[in-house]
Amino acid sequence: MTDSPTGEAAGYGSRDPDALARRAGARADPDRDQHFLVDDRVLDRIPGYLPADADGSHLLEIGGGAGALTDRLLAAATADATADSGRVTVIERDGTFADFLREEFAAAVDGGLLDVVEGDALDVDLPPFSACVANLPYGVSSEIAFRLLPEKKPLVLMFQAEFADRMVASAGESEYGRLSVSAQHYADVEVVERVPKEAFDPQPAVESAVVRCTPRDPDYVVGDEAFFLRFVKALFTQRRKTVRNAVRNTAHISGLDEPEAVVDAADEELLSSRPGKLDPAVFAALAELARERGSPTEA
Numbered sequence: 001m002t003d004s005p006t007g008e009a010a011g012y013g014s015r016d017p018d019a020l021a022r023r024a025g026a027r028a029d030p031d032r033d034q035h036f037l038v039d040d041r042v043l044d045r046i047p048g049y050l051p052a053d054a055d056g057s058h059l060l061e062i063g064g065g066a067g068a069l070t071d072r073l074l075a076a077a078t079a080d081a082t083a084d085s086g087r088v089t090v091i092e093r094d095g096t097f098a099d100f101l102r103e104e105f106a107a108a109v110d111g112g113l114l115d116v117v118e119g120d121a122l123d124v125d126l127p128p129f130s131a132c133v134a135n136l137p138y139g140v141s142s143e144i145a146f147r148l149l150p151e152k153k154p155l156v157l158m159f160q161a162e163f164a165d166r167m168v169a170s171a172g173e174s175e176y177g178r179l180s181v182s183a184q185h186y187a188d189v190e191v192v193e194r195v196p197k198e199a200f201d202p203q204p205a206v207e208s209a210v211v212r213c214t215p216r217d218p219d220y221v222v223g224d225e226a227f228f229l230r231f232v233k234a235l236f237t238q239r240r241k242t243v244r245n246a247v248r249n250t251a252h253i254s255g256l257d258e259p260e261a262v263v264d265a266a267d268e269e270l271l272s273s274r275p276g277k278l279d280p281a282v283f284a285a286l287a288e289l290a291r292e293r294g295s296p297t298e299a
């Protein structure tokens with residue numbers, strides 16, 4: 001593994017994560033959502049999880065840390081020597097690591113290959129990007145994912161395994177819920193690798209998983225996306241109730257002024273089912289009925 005002062009002479013893609021952390025001169029702090037990937041095999045595989053036809057010309061990384069994944073992304077962005085060079089943008093909240101990334105990858109920064117944005121990924125304007133690959137800070141992974149998903153770009157993201165399982169769950173499974181319907185509204189989502197705690201330093205409390213999100217339009221139509229997502233959120237607060245009672249009991253969340261009109265118009269079989277059993281297309285049809293009959297107020 002490369003452990004040169006800057007590591008840059010060896011090109012990109014083979015920096016030793018431990019050597020990077022040593023050069024950064026600061027320890028990853030779990031209280032700041034810092035769990036650095038230290039398993040080379042996992043690091044090497046992650047960029048390859050982008051869909052085969054993804055445009056990798058401008059990769060976004062959220063949370064660069066000491067740069068082990070940034071190094072692999074720079075390798076991916078420069079792999080095709082015949083194409084115009086790709087680019088990488090990293091958003092990193094911690095100023096110490098943002099400065100270190102600029103130093104460690106100074107040639108890439110100078111060459112216009114790498115841009116390091118110091119800031120909170122929840123606040124900064126998202127730069128233009130063609131795909132995002134990141135080992136997310138778990139404390140805000142849901143918020144970041146739902147900033148990225150509406151952008152409709154390919155995403156390869158590391159999450160806590162339990163969160164990943166909820167994202168990819170299907171109707172009727174115990175993990176199926178608001179998160180599954182909302183994520184699958186924007187993309188095909190799949191767990192492509194489970195990652196043990198030992199792959200990180202410091203180790204997180206739980207197992208992790210890499211999720212690939214391949215954007216696509218849903219196979220149903222919703223007239224008002226914000227209402228659809230609000231309605232899904234509302235009904236899943238009563239996932240074990242019948243749909244009939246869930247629609248009635250959650251009108252204060254979904255914003256329906258007339259939930260009874262929705263119940264009157266809906267199909268009996270659907271009303272006797274449970275929110276956790278409805279697949280996204282059925283949810284969408286019910287949300288459309290609710291929008292037409294239930295007099296929803298603006299959020």
Ligand SMILES: C[S@@+](CC[C@H](N)C(=O)[O-])C[C@H]1O[C@@H](n2cnc3c(N)ncnc32)[C@H](O)[C@@H]1O
Pocket residue numbers: 032033034035036037038062063064065066067068069070091092093094097119120121122135136137138140
């Ligand atoms: C799980 S670590 C990943 C570090 C590195 N990419 C790796 O895989 O080793 C998450 C990184 O996100 C940064 N971070 C935490 N919260 C953030 C936020 N709200 N916005 C941007 N970066 C954040 C942390 O400082 C840390 O460097």
